[in-house]
């Protein structure tokens with residue numbers, strides 16, 4: 001029986017778990033990303049935690065992270081991990097610390113691998129998983145295979161431009177999707193709307209620093225007019241962006257994953273309305289927008305573990 005460590009590095013949380021061949025969890029834990037000063041410190045923290053709390057061995061390590069170049073096996077210019085440097089050679093750092101083989105995959109690719117192996121997409125040939133959180137990522141399966149692109153950078157959905165001369169993005173461009181529907185973008189939109197609303201919003205009762213996408217979605221469910229307007233804007237930008245993809249790739253299903261997707265069915269329904277509006281008639285009634293049923297952290301951790309298992313069994317052949 002082989003055992004793998006899967007790690008999911010997000011802009012807010014880092015989740016990891018040890019799984020065996022049948023992908024049952026043997027150990028699970030998590031860290032706050034902002035509490036970790038460097039990538040070397042991350043390797044030390046996880047290494048020490050596992051040494052102290054898990055009594056078995058590990059055969060290989062899969063890591064899902066944002067802005068991964070899967071060819072160089074480095075994180076390159078990740079806007080939400082700037083603190084750790086522009087180029088983060090995570091494979092090398094973890095291999096030196098753990099003395100085990102490591103593979104690094106884009107976090108959204110890890111979620112897509114998770115959806116294919118453990119979720120709803122087992123039989124699908126063409127689908128995408130969009131991760132909604134601090135950043136916006138996407139993993140794509142085309143003709144049954146994960147599509148990574150010529151430079152290993154495919155699926156950077158968060159950085160397609162949805163407004164010319166729009167909000168400044170950490171990537172250097174302006175008007176990127178992420179600046180509107182990433183966590184910070186949603187909060188910014190809500191604050192802008194609140195400034196111009198004449199009082200009639202329950203969001204006014206929350207201190208500005210406590211406004212989160214989850215609070216906004218909660219308020220929208222109570223028919224709060226400002227919150228509803230914000231959710232509608234998020235759904236429009238997301239639905240429009242998904243429609244572009246459906247027109248290009250002719251996906252069977254598109255899945256929403258990540259923290260913001262957990263806000264429930266309202267965002268999915270509204271997004272689906274806009275997705276259909278901008279999708280060609282031939283595919284409009286066929287493509288389905290679903291919320292990934294794999295818990296987002298588990299899905300990416302399992303996907304990262306599945307990636308190293310695939311790589312190691314491939315290497316053994």
Ligand SMILES: [Zn+2]
Pocket residue numbers: 158159169170171172173176178
């Ligand atoms: Zn950008």
